[in-house]
Amino acid sequence: MAADRSIEFDFDRIDGLIAEEEAALEPKHKASIAYRTVAERYVAGGVASSWQDSRPHAIFIDHGRGDRIYDIDGNEYIDFHLGYGAMVVGHAHPLIVDAIEKAAHGGTHFAQPTKDLGVIGENLADRFKLPLWRFANSGTETTLEAIRLMRANTGRDMLIKIEGSYHGHHDSIMFSVGPDRSQIGPREHPITVPQAMGIPQAFADLVRVVPFNDLVEARRAFEENPGKIAGMIVEPAMMNCGVILPEAGYLEGLKELCHEHGAYLFRPVIEAEYDMAGTFNGNPLTMAATRTTLTEVLTPDVYEQFNRVDKAMKDGLTSVAERYRLPCYVTGVGAKGSVIYSKQRVREYRDAVGIDERISYLAWLFQQNRGVFKSPWTTQETWTLSVFHTEDDAARYVANFEEFAAAVAS
Structure with a gap:
């Protein structure tokens, strides 16, 4: 919406609304709060991942x-979190459950290939037009192996990554994921900020950080490090600050730039023998679930459903934002969407880092208290759709958002 018509958020009021919503949420989660103390006796922090330790308490x-x-208190939610977007197939999909059960009856682990392997590889090659595949058990493992491939095939050690993007928690790339504004340095030469303690400086010296949507700075990184950069890792749409879409020509320009300098981008086709090993890679349960997902669940008609529900979400949220003159806009791609609380379009991490997180936290509380589960630990309002989501679910989300909008705009 036009910047000159939008309201200014009253953060004293927002702080008061946060206190009210937190007070309303706590009684609904008595069992979760109590069980956390049990888990803390044996599990560091009482959670399996630090990302699960989100304000006001783990659920x-x-x-x-x-x-x-359904949480352990018995509360039911429409899940727009979906395990940070991993569960687009939804929870306990009967076809996938059946495939896993059948595979389990035949044995759960052999460290040898199964007959699902070729079917999955062929399906992926057809979908993504990449001829050769290997399998890992997490995104962290995947980016670790991709970086090793880039380095092995170029004989170079340096990497370029996007400021504000997350690509796994291994030492090669765990930098500048969500750095504080005071740490990031000048835009032309961002400081490579470790995201955790215990990462040696030697790894930081091999990573050059650049802004998203900026070919000039990407070129500068190559020109200042001639013959040293193995490759660049980038999300086609940046997902760690809400959803930031690439500008026209940006991705194509990066590809040309990387190839000009003999470096790799994204998922390169590397014609070389490579020893990628992992005890549980391609295990029977994972492969059975993957085969069923690709051949029976994520079919073309499902993507049409994604588009219908996505349109209902975006149209509804945009209408609410305009009626209440909120300083925000709605964006997204495919099954993933976001409300960005900014009057101007966000092009990169530095545009988003100054947005006050209290507003997205309050939006999260409003949804959570009204039966919608959204991703915690996000600086912008985000959602993911599954194959089970309907336009009625979208309407529920939009109705909750309107309650939030009315509260902050009054």
């Missing part, structure tokens, strides 16, 4: 079905 989940999840 322990009992089970999920379709696009619904």
Whole structure:
């Protein structure tokens, strides 16, 4: 919406609304809060991942079905979190459950290939037009291996990464994921900021950070490090600050730039023998689930459903934002969307880092208190759709957002 018509957020009021919503949420999670103290006796922090330790308290989940999840207090939610977007197939999809059960009856681990391997590889090659595939068990493992490939095939050690992007928690790339404004340095030469303690400086010296959507700074990084850069890792749409879409020509320009300097980008086709090993890579349960997902669940008609629900979400949220003159806009791609609380379009991390996180936290509380589970630990309002989500679910999300909008605009 036009910047000159939008309201200014009253953060004293927002602080008061946060206190009210937190007070309303706590009684709903008595079992989760109590169980956290039990888990803390044996598990560091009482959670399996630090990302699960989100304000105001961790919520322990009992089970999920379709696009619904249920916490240990018995609360039901429409799940727009979906495990940070990993569960676009929804929870306990009957076809996938059946495939895993059948595979488990035949044995859960052999450290040898199974017959699902070729079917999955062929399907992926057809979908993504990349001829050769290997399998890992996490995004962290995948980027670790991709970086090793780039270095092995170029004989170079340096990497370029985007400021504000997350690509796994290994030492080669765990830099400038969400650095504080006081740490980042000048835009022309961003400081490579370690995201955790214990990462040697030697790794930081091999990473050059650049802004998203900026070919000039990407070129500068190559020109200042001639013959040293093995490759560049970048999300086609930046997902760690809400959803930031690439500008026209940006991705194509990066590809040309990398190839001009003999470096790799994204998922390069590397014609070389490579020893990628992992005890649980391609295990029977994972491969059975993957085969069913690709051949029976994520079919073309499902993507049409994604588009319908996505349109309902975006149209509804945009209408609410305009009626209440909120300083925000709605964006997204495919099954992933976001409300960005900024009057101007966000092009990169530095545009987003100055946005006050209290507003997105309050939006999260409003949804959580009204039966919608959204991703915690996000500086912008984000959602993911599954194959089970409907336009009625989108309407529920939009209705909750309107309650939030009315509260902050009054």
